[in-house]
Amino acid sequence: MNAVSQLDQVKTGPWNGGRSPWSVEYGKIMMWFFLLSDAFTFSSLLIYYGAQRFSKLTWPDPDLVFQSIPGLKESGAPLVFVGIMTFILILSSVTMVMAVEAGHRRAKKEVIWWMVATIIGGFMFLGCQALEWTHLFHEGFGWGKIPPMATLHHLFTGEVSLVSAQQFSNLFFTITGFHGFHVFTGVLINIIILVMTINGSFEKRGHYLMVEKVGLYWHFVDLVWVFVFTFFYLV
Numbered sequence: 364m365n366a367v368s369q370l371d372q373v374k375t376g377p378w379n380g381g382r383s384p385w386s387v388e389y390g391k392i393m394m395w396f397f398l399l400s401d402a403f404t405f406s407s408l409l410i411y412y413g414a415q416r417f418s419k420l421t422w423p424d425p426d427l428v429f430q431s432i433p434g435l436k437e438s439g440a441p442l443v444f445v446g447i448m449t450f451i452l453i454l455s456s457v458t459m460v461m462a463v464e465a466g467h468r469r470a471k472k473e474v475i476w477w478m479v480a481t482i483i484g485g486f487m488f489l490g491c492q493a494l495e496w497t498h499l500f501h502e503g504f505g506w507g508k509i510p511p512m513a514t515l516h517h518l519f520t521g522e523v524s525l526v527s528a529q530q531f532s533n534l535f536f537t538i539t540g541f542h543g544f545h546v547f548t549g550v551l552i553n554i555i556i557l558v559m560t561i562n563g564s565f566e567k568r569g570h571y572l573m574v575e576k577v578g579l580y581w582h583f584v585d586l587v588w589v590f591v592f593t594f595f596y597l598v
Contacts, residue, residue: 394576398583401545405587408541409594412534416598419527423518425596428531433494445596448491449588452546455484456585463578466571471560474574478557481581485550492543496536504532535595542591545584552577 416422426441433444462477503510509528516523556577565571 388572391576394579398579401583405590408538409590412538412594415530415534419524421519421521421524422527423531424520427518429596431498433498442596444491444495445592448488449592451484451491452488452585452588455481455488456582458484459578459581463575466565466574469566469571471566474560474571475557478553478560482550482553482557485546485553489543489546489550492539506533506536508532538591542584542587549581549584552580
């Protein structure tokens with residue numbers, strides 16, 4: 364007679380609470396759930412922006428709004444500065460990949476240097492965004508605020524619309540601000556991970572899985588920026 368009852372055999376199945384049906388660590392699954400929920404939030408904001416953008420007959424031209432390099436050139440360089448910002452953020456994503464790869468090899472010194480590079484990239488992006496915001500504030504844009512009509516005439520290729528200008532201003536600062544908050548949060552988390560790496564916390568655990576989890580968040584932030592860049596600066 365079989366010593367294991369039929370009920371006990373059922374309990375050993377992969378979907379019956381005996382073990383996880385995926386070979387993924389619990390914390391990593393939770394990170395994916397968080398990123399999925401955050402993706403819904405960003406999607407809602409960008410879909411609303413798209414609805415406003417294409418429901419209006421006229422809209423501020425991004426080639427005219429974003430044509431300065433703060434501190435160097437006031438006009439005549441459309442999308443150059445945001446291109447630099449995008450390059451910096453994508454490069455920081457590459458350095459994060461290198462940090463995760465070094466973590467898999469438990470190469471502590473390499474993880475430290477690649478994390479430092481990622482943190483520097485994050486701060487550089489935030490600094491560039493602060494410069495861009497400052498420039499737009501100087502031009503007259505802000506939450507609930509738009510430039511005077513004389514300035515707006517230079518930012519539209521067609522008829523000037525005060526409603527479109529106000530919607531553009533509000534949504535730009537809301538969405539890029541929300542994304543900037545994510546980048547700032549990611550930089551702070553990266554600093555914490557860097558300190559833990561220096562202190563040997565992951566060496567004691569025997570793995571650098573936490574670096575990989577933070578890397579997922581950082582790559583998500585970079586991916587979201589690609590959509591923000593497309594919606595605001597290219598469309």
